[in-house]
Amino acid sequence: MSDQSAQRGSEVEQARRLFVLMEGDTFVVADAYGDMGGQDDGLFHNDTRIVSRYRFTVAGKRPALLSASVSQDNVYFTSHQTNQPLPRLGESTTPEGVIHIERKRFIWKGYVHERILLANYSDQPTEVPLGLQFGADFRDMFEVRGQQRAHRGAQEHTQMAERSVTLRYLGLDEQQRRAAISFSEQPVELSEQGAHFRVALEGRGSWELYIDIGPEPVQSSRSRYRQAAAQARRSMRKRQRRGAQVKASGRLFQAWLEKSRADLALLTAELPTGPYPYAGVPWYSTPFGRDAIITAHQVLWLNPELARGVLSYLAQHQAHETSSFRDAEPGKIMHETRKGEMSVLNELPFGRYYGGVDTTPLFIMLAGAYIRRTGDVAFINEIWAALQNAIHWVEGNAERNAQGFISYARAEASGLANQGWKDSHDSIFHADGRTPEGPISLVEVQGYAYRAYLSMAELAEWRGESDKATHWRQRAEQLREAVEKHFWLEGRQFYALALDGHGESCAVRASNAGHLLFTGLPQPERGQAVAQQLLSRAFNSGWGVRTLVPEAVRFNPMSYHNGSVWPHDVALCAAGMARYGEREGVVRLLGNMFEAAAHFGMRLPELFCGFERAPGEAPIAYPVACLPQAWAAGSVFMLLQACLGVEIDGHAKRVVITQPRLPLGIDRIQLRQLRLGDQSVDLVFQRLGERVVAFVEGHSAVRVDIRL
Structure with missing residues (x-):
């Protein structure tokens, strides 16, 4: 197998992985590119898939995938990609792998916030045609899981604006469900199936696009993205x-x-x-x-x-x-x-x-x-x-x-x-x-x-x-x-x-x-x-x-x-x-x-x-x-x-530790700020040879009984 074929095979395998973000009653499941294809993936809110198709292309093709991950705190999904050869301003071709594409997204208060960042590492300017294809089937979660329905509601007329598209569905329950996709830049073409942009990217230059997906159109911008990101991270830190x-x-x-x-x-x-x-x-x-x-x-x-x-x-x-x-x-x-x-x-x-x-x-x-x-x-x-x-x-x-x-x-x-x-x-x-x-x-x-x-x-x-x-x-x-x-x-x-x-x-x-x-x-x-x-x-x-x-x-x-x-x-x-x-x-x-x-x-x-x-x-x-x-x-x-072997009696403000053991390969574990009412205690479990000992670190009014 050639190196190029092996690389493509690895890229396909990585792209099959699904990545999850969630906040409240909204979650998104997408592949390593950040795309959704309408199978087991999509953007869901209140048990309804409000976006079933969402695909990003460069010059009509998927970029080459470099890596994808969710941050350790589960707030951000990030996908790193690079260009296939692109036609430059002139007759020659932009080499493969000189434009870095970063897609970064998170969810906050019912909206997906996404930033697409292009960085040109070539000295030469180039025009980058970008496309976003999207669609919404508004299927119930049980339909996505395979349940058949005799009747469904109706897709309603799509609302169009200069920088947004709102897809709408009226269910048999008389509830209207919406997916509004808003852009920080005005597309050169915009329809209910997708948006297209032509980016004039200078040599060593960069460009960014902000996208918001939620129930209503919004004014997408860098400041909106950053403000929502700060709130999402604060909320996650508080929960953790x-x-x-x-x-x-x-x-x-x-x-x-x-x-x-x-x-x-x-x-x-x-x-x-x-x-x-x-x-x-x-x-x-x-x-x-x-x-x-x-x-x-x-x-x-x-x-x-x-x-x-x-x-x-x-x-x-x-x-x-x-x-x-x-x-x-x-x-x-x-x-x-x-x-x-x-x-x-x-x-x-x-x-x-x-x-x-x-x-x-x-x-x-x-x-x-x-x-x-x-x-x-x-x-x-x-x-x-x-x-x-x-x-x-x-x-x-x-x-x-x-x-x-x-x-x-x-x-x-x-x-x-x-x-x-x-x-x-x-x-x-x-x-x-x-x-x-x-x-x-x-x-x-x-x-x-x-x-x-x-x-x-x-x-x-x-x-x-x-x-x-x-x-x-x-x-x-x-x-x-x-x-x-x-x-x-x-x-x-x-x-x-x-x-x-x-x-x-x-x-x-x-x-x-x-x-x-x-x-x-x-x-x-x-x-x-x-x-x-x-x-x-x-x-x-x-x-x-x-x-x-x-x-x-x-x-x-x-x-x-x-x-x-x-x-x-x-x-x-x-x-x-x-x-x-x-x-x-x-x-x-x-x-x-x-x-x-x-x-x-x-x-x-x-x-x-x-x-x-x-x-x-x-x-x-x-x-x-x-x-x-x-x-x-x-x-x-x-x-x-x-x-x-930890048991806690909150009424007596007492911790009982019985015959403690440590996991294999772990020599020390600390429990910090173990609270009992308005008191707290810090505990340490330490391996000493064949034995595991436990003791209180610092001073605490909490009673600790250790039964080795």
Whole structure:
């Protein structure tokens, strides 16, 4: 292969990468050039793709790609390109590679702000013909994902001005959606399909164009770009500074921590109820219940403000009526909400959908963990009615089952067939491959309900309601005994994945049992037996815990839920292992995740394939995984807490550190400004030979108990 062919091949491969920017309810997915082609990419706002096609050309061709990246803080996307040969003012040709083209963009307050900068490194002047082709299909997010619609709204007349084009669409919901594209320079040609410029570029000269894309035309300019950029960076810095800071001695490990924190900041929207992490880009850039609760739990020890924002939002959006279409019942906590045309029209139930059996007990679990972390009784009192409604739903659901288990069965065919975190249609099955009949009781959901009962008992005690506390403790113990009796597979020394509507076990070994450890339900010897199996080769691919063992009849390492590796799942399993004293295994899993992150650009995807790790090879990507994904980004912090053995009692203003471990290759970790109410403490974990010691740095009124 020639050098030129190899270069072109590398350029094509790099161009296939997709890059994401997001701010609030607006996000853009584009290739390495910064272009969008109308496949899985585009500019989206409120679950609608408002720009589907956006392509930049020089003399009718794509420039040559040099590099592309998103800044470490996730604010800027930058693509560096250079020219193909261009006709000069005269008869000869401008050499290739003498004009540098930089495309730089960010999002702020619903607008994409872009700057295109040309710099001529030749002594000769040249005329550069530039083109921008654009279009808007205004497709709902579910259409982009492949959903078919019998009818759509209508494209309306395009509004034209000297320096702007406004594309318009009137949906069947009577909402007008717009994409206005504004330019700082007047194009020589402008239409509803594109804009063309002729740039007279002097030798050693430069030229710049500013573009704004949003709901209304604006006066694009350098000053507008710079002012918005400053605001966007300030906002991102503020979000990233929330909570305690973690500093590690290893440069690459620190890069993973910083990228994970930046991804969480990117995905966190500032809602009236407080900060809320959207699930992931591109498919889940919206409030989800389960994802947000688990993400908040992952970072609770460092940043309890996120948990407060999640609890507040979900309390406000709790179900108060029964709807089979939305799988809603009074007291249930929201699974998902959408703002697109199809959801507004009820073509799909996801405008506000409650089809998650686990979200309600998880909500209560998070409230209990939040008050232990903060001692914030006043906030719990604010949402106490929502918590009572939630536990009443849990108890009401349990009463439908002879053993008191929490179960699900979708009410209508439009809803989700499976309603735990593994919600794909084929993820729950019997050992022989049969699909179980409902209602289905998932093993991890029983753990969540057990912990929810205990959390309500604790919260009731804080409020001085001892009778209620006693009642919920009894419910917790009854459920624990029933799980141990009906889910435990003695021959396999493991818990069944689920029970079907007839009480028959889905005798499948799945990672769901690791979540049960996280809740603390299993008796010690069983918990330890499960932990050892989760660390065995059957589960651990070498990159992390797989969702399913290879012996399972539906095992497929390339599937969504039946054999893949999900970082958040690994983190919950690891936190469960730590609860049962398995510290060294947690260190191994953290090492697995770190090594995987290094292959994915220090950013863990939503999931990746569960193939066995091979020497010298990278983990295999799952092609359509969300990246970034909130609970994948938060996983490192839950894994690290499990390693360090840190527990925080906000009421007593006390930190307990039990048998701390450091990640492999890391000799020192500092926790700075770990806040407990109005006090804070700085902690250091240091490797000394074979031991890890922990100590307080500086002076603090916070009590720290260290149990080595």
